[in-house]
Each structure stands twice: as structure tokens, then as C-alpha cells.
Amino acid sequence: MSEMRKNKLTQEWVIYAVNRQKRPYEFEKKMSEKKNKATPCPFCRGNEEQTTQPVYQDREQNWSIRVFPNRFPAVERECNEEIVKEDFYDNTLAIGRHEVVVDTPNHNETIEQFSLEHLKNVLTVLQDRFLSIKQTEGIKQVQIFKNAGADAGMSIKHSHWQLVGLPVVSKRQLTYENASKEYQKQHGSCMICDMILWEKEQKSRVCCETEKFIAIAPYASRFSYEVWLIPKRHIASFGELTQEEIEDLAVVMKKMLKRITELRDDISYNICFVEGSTEQVDSDKKSLHCAMQILPRIGGFAGLEFGAETYINSVLPETAAKWYRGEE
Numbered sequence: 001m002s003e004m005r006k007n008k009l010t011q012e013w014v015i016y017a018v019n020r021q022k023r024p025y026e027f028e029k030k031m032s033e034k035k036n037k038a039t040p041c042p043f044c045r046g047n048e049e050q051t052t053q054p055v056y057q058d059r060e061q062n063w064s065i066r067v068f069p070n071r072f073p074a075v076e077r078e079c080n081e082e083i084v085k086e087d088f089y090d091n092t093l094a095i096g097r098h099e100v101v102v103d104t105p106n107h108n109e110t111i112e113q114f115s116l117e118h119l120k121n122v123l124t125v126l127q128d129r130f131l132s133i134k135q136t137e138g139i140k141q142v143q144i145f146k147n148a149g150a151d152a153g154m155s156i157k158h159s160h161w162q163l164v165g166l167p168v169v170s171k172r173q174l175t176y177e178n179a180s181k182e183y184q185k186q187h188g189s190c191m192i193c194d195m196i197l198w199e200k201e202q203k204s205r206v207c208c209e210t211e212k213f214i215a216i217a218p219y220a221s222r223f224s225y226e227v228w229l230i231p232k233r234h235i236a237s238f239g240e241l242t243q244e245e246i247e248d249l250a251v252v253m254k255k256m257l258k259r260i261t262e263l264r265d266d267i268s269y270n271i272c273f274v275e276g277s278t279e280q281v282d283s284d285k286k287s288l289h290c291a292m293q294i295l296p297r298i299g300g301f302a303g304l305e306f307g308a309e310t311y312i313n314s315v316l317p318e319t320a321a322k323w324y325r326g327e328e
Helices: 018-022 116-134 171-187 191-202 243-261 278-283 303-308 317-324
Strands: 002-006 013-017 066-069 090-093 097-102 141-148 160-166 206-209 213-216 227-231 269-274 291-296
Touching: 097 116, 116 141, 116 160, 116 243, 171 191, 191 206, 191 213, 191 227, 206 243, 206 317, 213 243, 227 243, 243 291, 243 317
Parallel strands: none
Antiparallel strands: 002 013, 002 090, 066 097, 097 160, 141 160, 141 269, 206 213, 213 227, 227 291, 269 291
16 A cells, blocks of 8 residues: 655655555665676566556567556556545545556666657657556656666666656645746746746757757756757646657757766666646646756755755756766
């Protein structure tokens, strides 16, 4: 059973998924891979019986993309148990959906090595699974993310993505929605659309640009070399991207990830999709604008970040943008 508890002081939800203690973990601390690992990789072609039954597989044999429910889910599809309620606190069953998207059958292949055609196919599958989970009754937020490297929280080395459908809306999501709605109310326009116009005029933080996408090193980056990939068209959800926009996203992703991997050997990073909750996306398309964040993990958070949510970043976004443009 998974349970979610709300911190009354910070308004943050915490998932307690005890079953995830049993999941395989292929790394020691930092980037040292475990030695003498006897268990075969469950994500490699030929080891399909080690995962749950797939909900999608592009080919019956010799597949290149495979999707299945997480064997050690953070949230459970269903639960007949009851949780203990305490009047002073808020909690709920962690009922939702948690899927894994294995984006290559090759154990050591990484995403920046994918062909553009394959990366486009991966993004299309992610979009299809996103829409499926979003339509599930009781799901209020769908989070797509990729952990690449042990410092980014990766447990199995084989490249993969995860999608989690949550029964609550996270504090960070609510902050994003409220800030976007307040900006729309004050200015009559979308904050992200105006940000794109401003950054194109300033030029100093633009990392890459195509016809339909722009990559920006955000003005107040939390992470060194953080970069946002934003559709130029005002759309509230990843689910609304056209195939042409997905193709452009693949181009920008591949270029940015190649530069990130050149920062240092075995660099870790997270990829996170950012958009409103399912209800807000459907009802408030004017103020919300989706984006993808790539967050390189150079250095770690410490007391100031955890205690005050005030981040220390040693690389200015203008410097990061020069790196992505190949000027440094």
C-alpha cells in the first residue's frame, strides 16, 4: 500500500511507497556501478519476463520501445486497504498510475545517441501514454521524467523514462498555475509567451532555436547549465504538440543533450515536463504554457537549498547559453 501525507507547514505532498525498497539498484554511491552484478537487466531485449506485461510495444519481436507498469510503483493502480486518518493531518491513498518507457533495447545506449527518427518516435509514445494516464479517473497531475545517471536518481542503468499519474496536485504545480494565472490577469497575456519574446530580444540566454521550439537558459536557473525547451506556439500541454512540433523538439533535445554530455564524463541529469494539472489544463488554456526542463546534476543541494529553498548556482545562465551555442 502507498500513502500520501501532506506537510501542513509547507503544503507539500510526500509519497510513502514502502514497496520501492525492493527495487533493483545498480549503483553504489555517486557514479560507481556495482561490481559482479549477477542479475540480468530487466529492460534488455530478451528479458521481457522480468517486467510486468507491456501496455505498448512497437514490435512483437525486435522491439525498440516498450512500455509497462512499474513493478515497484510509487502510486498503485488500485488498493482495497484503508489508511489511518488523523484529524490534525491530511492524507490519502496514493492511487494512480506509474509506467516505465524503455526507449532503447541496447543496454549502454544513451538518449543523445539516438537517431532523430527514433527520438521522435520515443516522444510520440510518451505523448500517447501521457494522454492515456491523463484520462484515468482520479488523476489530477501527470508527471513525465527521465533520470539519467546515479546522481539524478537513476536506479537501473538502462535508459528509460517514467510517467506518474498522481491523485493530488503538487505544491510546485500549484505555484506554477497561480503565477501564470496572476500574470494573465495583470497583463492579459501568457507569461511564457512574453518570456520567449523578451529572451529573443535580449539574445544572451537563447541556447538554440528552430521554427517551432526555443531553448533558453532560464534567467533564475536553479541548476548549473539548466535549460528549458519551450514550444513557440502557445499550448498548455505536451499532449497538444503536433508531429511537426515533436520533430523540432527532438532536434533541440538532441543538440542540448549532446552539449550536456560534453560538460564532463558520466554526467547525470534529469528531464522533467512542466505543465498545469489535468483540470487546469482543460479549463485554463490562456495562461498555461508547457515546457521541458533539462537539469544537469553538477554539485548537490545542501542546507540553504533544503532549509530555505534558496539555491546556489555557480554558473550564470548567460555563460551556460554561450556553452550551448558553442561559443565557449
